[in-house]
Amino acid sequence: MLQYTFRRTIAVLPTILCLIVICFFLMRLAPGGPFTSERPLPPAIMANVLERYGLDQPLYVQLFTYLKNIFFNFDFGPSFAQRDRDVNDIIAAGFPVTLTYGFWSAVFVLVLGIPLGVIAALRQNSFWDYVMTGFAIFSQIFPNFVLAPLMVLTFTLALGLLPGGGWNGGQWEYVVMPAVALGTSYLANVARITRSSLLEVLGSPYIRTARAKGLPERTIMIRHALKPTLLPVISYMSPVFVYMITGSVFIDVFFSTGGIGQSFIDAAYTRDYSVILGLAILYSVLTFVLNLAVDLAYAAIDPKVRSGLK
Amino acid sequence: MSLLSVRDLTVKFSNRGQSVTALNGISFDIARGERVGVVGESGAGKSITGFAMMNLLSRPGYIDGGQVLFEGKDVLKMSAREQRSLRGNRMAMIFQDPMVTLNPVLTIGQQMVETLRAHRKLSHEEARQIATVKLKEVYIPSPEARLDQYPHELSGGMRQRIVIAMALLLDPQLIIADEPTTALDVTIQADIMELLLEMCRSNMVGLMLITHDLGVVSQVTERTLVMYAGRIIEAGKTRSIINDPQHPYTQGLINALPQQTPPGSRLKQIPGSMPSLNAMPSGCPFHPRCPLANDLCRTTMPKVVQYADVEVACHEVQRLQSDLTSEAAQ
Ligand SMILES: Nc1ncnc2c1ncn2[C@@H]1O[C@H](COP(=O)(O)OP(=O)(O)OP(=O)(O)O)[C@@H](O)[C@H]1O
Numbered sequence: 106m107l108q109y110t111f112r113r114t115i116a117v118l119p120t121i122l123c124l125i126v127i128c129f130f131l132m133r134l135a136p137g138g139p140f141t142s143e144r145p146l147p148p149a150i151m152a153n154v155l156e157r158y159g160l161d162q163p164l165y166v167q168l169f170t171y172l173k174n175i176f177f178n179f180d181f182g183p184s185f186a187q188r189d190r191d192v193n194d195i196i197a198a199g200f201p202v203t204l205t206y207g208f209w210s211a212v213f214v215l216v217l218g219i220p221l222g223v224i225a226a227l228r229q230n231s232f233w234d235y236v237m238t239g240f241a242i243f244s245q246i247f248p249n250f251v252l253a254p255l256m257v258l259t260f261t262l263a264l265g266l267l268p269g270g271g272w273n274g275g276q277w278e279y280v281v282m283p284a285v286a287l288g289t290s291y292l293a294n295v296a297r298i299t300r301s302s303l304l305e306v307l308g309s310p311y312i313r314t315a316r317a318k319g320l321p322e323r324t325i326m327i328r329h330a331l332k333p334t335l336l337p338v339i340s341y342m343s344p345v346f347v348y349m350i351t352g353s354v355f356i357d358v359f360f361s362t363g364g365i366g367q368s369f370i371d372a373a374y375t376r377d378y379s380v381i382l383g384l385a386i387l388y389s390v391l392t393f394v395l396n397l398a399v400d401l402a403y404a405a406i407d408p409k410v411r412s413g414l415k
Numbered sequence: 416m417s418l419l420s421v422r423d424l425t426v427k428f429s430n431r432g433q434s435v436t437a438l439n440g441i442s443f444d445i446a447r448g449e450r451v452g453v454v455g456e457s458g459a460g461k462s463i464t465g466f467a468m469m470n471l472l473s474r475p476g477y478i479d480g481g482q483v484l485f486e487g488k489d490v491l492k493m494s495a496r497e498q499r500s501l502r503g504n505r506m507a508m509i510f511q512d513p514m515v516t517l518n519p520v521l522t523i524g525q526q527m528v529e530t531l532r533a534h535r536k537l538s539h540e541e542a543r544q545i546a547t548v549k550l551k552e553v554y555i556p557s558p559e560a561r562l563d564q565y566p567h568e569l570s571g572g573m574r575q576r577i578v579i580a581m582a583l584l585l586d587p588q589l590i591i592a593d594e595p596t597t598a599l600d601v602t603i604q605a606d607i608m609e610l611l612l613e614m615c616r617s618n619m620v621g622l623m624l625i626t627h628d629l630g631v632v633s634q635v636t637e638r639t640l641v642m643y644a645g646r647i648i649e650a651g652k653t654r655s656i657i658n659d660p661q662h663p664y665t666q667g668l669i670n671a672l673p674q675q676t677p678p679g680s681r682l683k684q685i686p687g688s689m690p691s692l693n694a695m696p697s698g699c700p701f702h703p704r705c706p707l708a709n710d711l712c713r714t715t716m717p718k719v720v721q722y723a724d725v726e727v728a729c730h731e732v733q734r735l736q737s738d739l740t741s742e743a744a745q
């Protein structure tokens with residue numbers, strides 16, 4: 106398993122390198138730059154600024170310097186738009202925020218979604234089954250950009266229970282709404298997937314075998330049905346995790362959390378090359394790490410996958 | 416008293432408020448240590464019979480009357496707890512495809528140990544010991560090592576041996592085997608069947624063998640039930656059924672056997688196919704395919720009568736029988 110993790114890590118490095126190079130050139134292809142504005146700077150000052158950030162160098166030299174700094178100093182360079190901050194600062198400020206509410210959002214989705222799906226499957230066509238179906242429809246009609254304002258209307262403006270935005274060092278009152286707004290539509294999907302997966306598992310021949318062996322119902326559910334039921338849920342959650350933890354631009358902007366999504370938007374507007382690039386790298390590394398984690402979780406559950414890893 | 420008697424067992428499937436009858440009041444007995452074959456074309460209701468005997472039908476199937484008496488007690492009336500203590504313990508089941516009937520995420524050992532411990536007070540170690548012994552009995556090489564393997568790591572034949580060992584774990588009185596070799600390679604089918612026969616003989620275990628294969632039935636079983644469209648249409652000693660079948664359907668099955676066909680000529684299949692549950696013909700369900708069908712067959716279901724060495728439900732057989740009795744009377 107360790108060896109497998111190691112191999113995967115080595116294998117992903119060239120991919121990330123390619124990604125950096127492609128992003129680097131793509132951004133430079135777009136017209137304009139971090140220092141173009143309505144009122145052009147006098148040429149002398151412009152030259153000065155370009156020199157300070159090394160933008161006067163040929164592109165390949167810029168790329169090389171950039172890569173060198175990343176690999177040897179773990180330095181993603183200065184921000185072009187925000188004076189005196191560098192990319193590391195910006196990520197260090199925004200990422201913990203996003204990570205926090207993203208994590209709680211994932212917890213919210215799994216801890217509620219899986220049991221809801223299980224109950225709906227066990228009590229097919231019961232009250233809870235209808236609650237779940239209704240909820241799934243609800244979450245499709247109200248995506249997070251509709252749900253978030255509704256929540257603020259209800260919990261902040263009408264009831265005065267929760268703050269309508271801000272972060273305040275991640276106190277729980279500030280985390281609840283971003284996490285719930287981000288997770289709700291996934292929660293409905295997780296419940297739906299769990300329900301159909303469990304129904305399929307319960308109809309499977311090995312569950313019939315377990316019944317025919319005279320095992321108690323609880324053993325059948327927990328030992329025989331649970332693990333296989335979770336496999337599709339894990340597959341579904343793998344890209345969702347990445348999305349949640351890297352944050353939603355909408356949530357960050359709407360709740361003014363100061364998360365990384367906000368930085369991304371700002372950087373895109375101001376052509377802040379180094380920040381965009383830094384965030385792109387962060388996203389791709391996270392994608393890789395979480396995919397690996399999901400694959401390992403899969404292997405932990407399914408012995409067939411496990412023996413394939415060796 | 417026979418080990419198991421099924422009386423007027425009826426099974427239905429509900430389908431959008433309507434229900435169709437899959438088993439139509441069937442009755443039969445299995446004596447202690449007796450091996451009984453159940454044959455019939457696909458869809459006859461053989462598997463449904465097996466599940467109903469364990470009260471293991473899953474929705475939308477349900478039992479709509481009848482009794483399943485195991486050692487004189489009606490399984491269908493027992494509490495859930497009593498039923499559980501019967502399943503896997505006194506009555507075990509072997510299913511068709513061991514690849515899908517063993518849980519893929521649990522080791523062989525885990526699946527054997529849990530069965531033992533569900534029924535007996537045993538430590539994990541003691542249960543493993545018993546499991547090892549049983550695996551040895553079904554000729555599995557290095558049984559200890561097998562216990563820690565997962566189903567996908569074993570060959571199909573090995574898996575089915577393990578399933579047989581699993582069924583024998585608690586020394587049941589009856590094993591219901593539903594096409595235990597159909598999913599296997601032809602070359603090992605005979606081995607597995609022989610093993611099953613040997614195990615049942617040496618342990619005095621009753622066997623209900625569900626199969627398509629009349630050849631297997633004649634090798635393994637002492638009595639045979641022939642099913643058609645949810646009914647037992649002929650039952651008797653396997654020897655009599657194979658050598659002197661009375662029902663036109665059974666005759667058709669036997670004539671369709673490759674051994675009965677001269678090399679190079681076509682197999683004599685029964686024309687037509689089994690009616691579906693929601694389009695059951697009136698009268699005898701076999702009449703649309705029967706070469707001997709007459710008006711009576713089209714309107715009334717024949718009663719079961721004893722004729723030659725078998726019990727059979729057929730108007731034509733009844734007519735022959737009454738001819739005989741009237742001849743005898745003259
Ligand atoms: N879940 C279900 N819903 C509706 N009908 C069903 C269901 N399961 C089985 N049946 C019907 O019950 C009848 C008997 O099925 P059963 O599985 O007992 O047949 P079988 O004799 O075992 O056939 P095979 O040789 O193919 O295994 C069939 O007509 C089948 O269509």
Ligand SMILES: [Mg+2]
Pocket residue numbers: 461462463593
């Ligand atoms: Mg069947």
